[in-house]
Amino acid sequence: MKSRRLSAPPVLAVAAACFLLLLTAAAQPNRLVAHRIARGVWFLPGDASKGYCNNIVIEMRDYLIVVDANYPGRARELVAQIHQLSPKPVLFVFDTHAHRDHAYGNIVWTQAGATTFAYQGVADEMDRYEPRRWLDTAAQRQDVRSLHLADAPRPQLLFRQSPFILRDSTREVRFYFFGWAHTRGDGFVWLPRERILCTGDAAVNGPRNKLWDANLANWPLVLEQAIALQPRFVLPGHGDAGGLEILTGQKTFLSDLYAAVQEQVRAGTPLARIHLTLPARDSNWIPRDLTGDTDAAYAEITRHQPAGALPHEWK
Numbered sequence: 601m602k603s604r605r606l607s608a609p610p611v612l613a614v615a616a617a618c619f620l621l622l623l624t625a626a627a628q629p630n631r632l633v634a635h636r637i638a639r640g641v642w643f644l645p646g647d648a649s650k651g652y653c654n655n656i657v658i659e660m661r662d663y664l665i666v667v668d669a670n671y672p673g674r675a676r677e678l679v680a681q682i683h684q685l686s687p688k689p690v691l692f693v694f695d696t697h698a699h700r701d702h703a704y705g706n707i708v709w710t711q712a713g714a715t716t717f718a719y720q721g722v723a724d725e726m727d728r729y730e731p732r733r734w735l736d737t738a739a740q741r742q743d744v745r746s747l748h749l750a751d752a753p754r755p756q757l758l759f760r761q762s763p764f765i766l767r768d769s770t771r772e773v774r775f776y777f778f779g780w781a782h783t784r785g786d787g788f789v790w791l792p793r794e795r796i797l798c799t800g801d802a803a804v805n806g807p808r809n810k811l812w813d814a815n816l817a818n819w820p821l822v823l824e825q826a827i828a829l830q831p832r833f834v835l836p837g838h839g840d841a842g843g844l845e846i847l848t849g850q851k852t853f854l855s856d857l858y859a860a861v862q863e864q865v866r867a868g869t870p871l872a873r874i875h876l877t878l879p880a881r882d883s884n885w886i887p888r889d890l891t892g893d894t895d896a897a898y899a900e901i902t903r904h905q906p907a908g909a910l911p912h913e914w915k
């Protein structure tokens with residue numbers, strides 16, 4: 601008893617100190633982590649541990665454009681913190697594609713006064729796959745569940761003619777659709793004067809590709825059109841910002857993957873026995889486990905249809 605009584609005060613003191621530290625930390629205003637790419641253009645890295653994608657903020661004369669709605673949790677953070685970059689209101693939020701980590705925050709932005717928009721193919725993908733994916737995600741994630749919705753909120757405005765252009769006295773921003781790559785609705789954002797390209801998941805930096813909604817044969821052709829723009833800065837949906845090497849590396853990885861699987865298919869190797877060794881130049885994009893990528897490429901090649909056109913589960 602004696603020893604317990606003696607040890608209790610230091611433990612209490614440490615606990616109290618920790619509590620005070622926590623209170624102090626909570627009282628600090630949340631600082632928005634943003635890398636300035638050019639005047640009025642910021643790259644906001646997404647916290648991968650929470651599944652967040654990257655965001656880009658583009659300042660126009662009177663308003664802001666945000667690239668990707670992100671998950672609702674990140675959208676709420678950005679709505680609260682974006683004034684740290686600029687006092688102008690967010691007028692437009694562009695969904696690069698229909699995936700949950702890019703578009704499920706749509707309603708958070710519209711409730712904050714913004715208009716969400718996308719290429720027509722984004723809404724088509726949602727009509728194709730929702731509300732199934734929304735409901736599955738709501739079962740897993742509190743930030744999606746907390747919205748109490750039965751379906752994914754669609755982007756409010758859609759364009760069919762590429763490029764769609766927003767322009768004022770300070771800047772021109774072009775929204776391109778180059779074809780079916782990562783999804784049927786991949787949008788690119790291009791700032792011609794600053795030579796900045798935002799790619800969504802059509803180009804990621806690192807082993808972060810998801811191939812199940814893709815058209816693997818066409819994807820490199822889409823990236824060729826992006827490469828033809830000759831961007832100075834490439835801002836991907838996941839991974840660090842960089843330059844043209846993100847586009848060329850992503851294209852080479854996808855081409856090498858497709859060619860390697862095709863070679864095995866031609867040799868008559870059954871899927872279960874395919875073990876790929878991709879060239880060292882692809883190392884930045886090669887995941888620890890290539891099984892899922894191999895499965896998607898194999899399905900596309902052997903069934904003569906884009907992987908995304910075949911029945912599949914989102915993985």
Ligand SMILES: [Zn+2]
Nearest residue numbers: 697699801810
């Ligand atoms: Zn995606």
